[in-house]
Amino acid sequence: MKVVIVLFLAVWVPSQILAQQNDTDTNRTLAIETQSMSIMDKLFKFVLKEKWMEVPLNHFDLFDNRTWKMRYIVNDKNYKEGGPIFIEVGGEWTIDGIALVMSNMFDLVKEHHGIMIETEHRYYGESLPFGEDFEIEQMQYLQIEQAIEDLAYFIEHFKQENPKYKDAKVIVHGCSYPGMLVTWLRLRFPHIVDIAYASSAPLGVGLDYPEFFEVVNDVYANVSDECIETIRQGFNQTNELMKTEDGRARVRKAFEGWTCGDVHKMNSAEILGKIVSVLNVMHDPSQYEQVACLVMTMDADDEEAFKRLANFIIFKSKHIANCASEKPEGQELRNGVAWAYQTCTEMGTFQTLNRKNSHHPFQMDMSVEESVAECVSDFGGMVTETVLRTGIERVSRRYGGTKPKVTKVVTIQGTNDPWKHLATLEDYNEEAPVWIMEGSHCADVTVRDDDIQSLKDIRVKVKALITKWIKEIS
Numbered sequence: 001m002k003v004v005i006v007l008f009l010a011v012w013v014p015s016q017i018l019a020q021q022n023d024t025d026t027n028r029t030l031a032i033e034t035q036s037m038s039i040m041d042k043l044f045k046f047v048l049k050e051k052w053m054e055v056p057l058n059h060f061d062l063f064d065n066r067t068w069k070m071r072y073i074v075n076d077k078n079y080k081e082g083g084p085i086f087i088e089v090g091g092e093w094t095i096d097g098i099a100l101v102m103s104n105m106f107d108l109v110k111e112h113h114g115i116m117i118e119t120e121h122r123y124y125g126e127s128l129p130f131g132e133d134f135e136i137e138q139m140q141y142l143q144i145e146q147a148i149e150d151l152a153y154f155i156e157h158f159k160q161e162n163p164k165y166k167d168a169k170v171i172v173h174g175c176s177y178p179g180m181l182v183t184w185l186r187l188r189f190p191h192i193v194d195i196a197y198a199s200s201a202p203l204g205v206g207l208d209y210p211e212f213f214e215v216v217n218d219v220y221a222n223v224s225d226e227c228i229e230t231i232r233q234g235f236n237q238t239n240e241l242m243k244t245e246d247g248r249a250r251v252r253k254a255f256e257g258w259t260c261g262d263v264h265k266m267n268s269a270e271i272l273g274k275i276v277s278v279l280n281v282m283h284d285p286s287q288y289e290q291v292a293c294l295v296m297t298m299d300a301d302d303e304e305a306f307k308r309l310a311n312f313i314i315f316k317s318k319h320i321a322n323c324a325s326e327k328p329e330g331q332e333l334r335n336g337v338a339w340a341y342q343t344c345t346e347m348g349t350f351q352t353l354n355r356k357n358s359h360h361p362f363q364m365d366m367s368v369e370e371s372v373a374e375c376v377s378d379f380g381g382m383v384t385e386t387v388l389r390t391g392i393e394r395v396s397r398r399y400g401g402t403k404p405k406v407t408k409v410v411t412i413q414g415t416n417d418p419w420k421h422l423a424t425l426e427d428y429n430e431e432a433p434v435w436i437m438e439g440s441h442c443a444d445v446t447v448r449d450d451d452i453q454s455l456k457d458i459r460v461k462v463k464a465l466i467t468k469w470i471k472e473i474s
């Protein structure tokens with residue numbers, strides 16, 4: 001049985017190149033990264049071009065003429081006169097150009113002979129308005145509304161700088177947070193953006209989001225009772241064992257092989273936290289829960305639940321999960337700080353664990369108060385609960401919540417996406433359909449041969465609709 005699983009995984013490895021760009025924890029991933037780097041070097045030499053545009057820092061103050069340099073990557077190899085502009089909107093990460101050569105959107109680019117551009121979000125990657133060492137006060141321009149203005153400005157000025165695209169139709173795509181951005185970009189700038197494709201866009205913002213781990217619970221529970229019971233009992237046993245000397249030794253021995261850091265140097269909370277994060281299903285390949293439950297329910301008769309859970313955690317930590325223990329630094333650290341700032345000022349949606357009001361499998365509490373306190377301490381008092389509440393309220397008012405009044409936006413949400421309850425899982429209206437795919441967060445974005453048929457079908461459906469819309473507006 002073990003052999004079957006290993007083979008099964010071998011098929012998935014290529015996807016990790018894309019999913020785990022930042023995971024430098026294991027030699028294995030390092031090898032994959034190095035390999036993908038050289039491919040990317042070649043792409044940047046022959047296909048992709050890196051460019052910069054000067055963009056206003058504060059779009060809402062006429063008297064502030066400061067600017068910053070926004071990075072973007074271009075693939076115009078497929079462009080033919082009259083073709084559209086396709087934009088892959090970057091989010092809380094460093095852009096890499098992969099979507100410009102391999103993605104569902106890229107298939108549309110080829111079909112319509114368009115130019116494709118990936119934009120980097122302000123304060124992420126190399127698009128740093130205040131350089132690498134910025135102060136907390138300088139982060140005040142890191143706002144959703146500014147980011148949306150950046151994109152509108154970018155499109156308008158890109159067309160001015162390149163007159164041959166003057167009349168080109170504009171189609172934008174984003175996954176996750178950028179999925180929200182493209183929906184709102186189309187909402188606020190329908191005269192600049194013609195069509196938006198949003199993958200896994202959790203449009204709702206709010207303080208607390210206990211549903212995250214409920215979806216995780218349901219994904220495993222839907223496979224079998226035995227599977228979710230193993231997680232529930234295994235977690236509880238680990239927690240109980242950590243209370244005695246002898247028990248701690250047994251836990252550390254059981255988890256020794258994982259890639260989440262030195263288990264002998266971790267305390268109970270750190271170990272349990274890592275277990276929760278590895279079990280997170282957000283980036284799992286399609287139907288991975290079947291394999292997960294197979295591993296966890298193996299040897300059910302003669303192994304204790306915490307050992308079965310440990311075996312799975314080790315297995316997943318080596319192949320799929322990013323559970324690096326080293327403290328991030330450089331670009332990775334800056335991206336993390338910027339995202340924490342956005343979370344603490346406009347997004348919220350803390351993934352809380354609450355035994356009283358939700359049905360997650362973990363005997364552990366993580367309250368929204370703790371998360372807010374972390375925000376306050378991380379951002380030196382500048383961010384408070386009132387600031388966050390005001391930010392959230394403003395975002396909801398500005399963009400119309402989870403059912404915005406937009407048209408020509410196609411949205412895809414995943415059945416196994418822990419963020420799905422922040423989205424409306426039915427059409428916004430006749431001209432803004434929401435389709436549900438079998439899979440997790442952004443599973444429609446990257447085209448893979450080994451995907452289940454229903455995922456392939458939904459990609460085809462999205463492309464057909466966008467093609468229909470392009471024809472309608474041309």
Ligand SMILES: *[C@@H]1O[C@H](CO)[C@@H](O)[C@H](O)[C@H]1NC(C)=O
Pocket residue numbers: 065
């Ligand atoms: C920006 O504004 C300042 C003060 O109003 C002015 O002195 C400066 O020339 C302006 N810079 C540019 C590039 O317009």
Ligand SMILES: *[C@@H]1O[C@H](CO)[C@@H](O)[C@H](O)[C@H]1NC(C)=O
Pocket residue numbers: 215218219222415416
């Ligand atoms: C679990 O199964 C139920 C019933 O089929 C379904 O409604 C639900 O969406 C599933 N949940 C997940 C997370 O797969």
Ligand SMILES: *[C@@H]1O[C@H](CO)[C@@H](O)[C@H](O)[C@H]1NC(C)=O
Pocket residue numbers: 232233236237240363
């Ligand atoms: C957790 O384990 C303890 C000790 O074995 C037990 O008393 C308790 O009922 C368990 N809780 C759950 C929710 O399984």
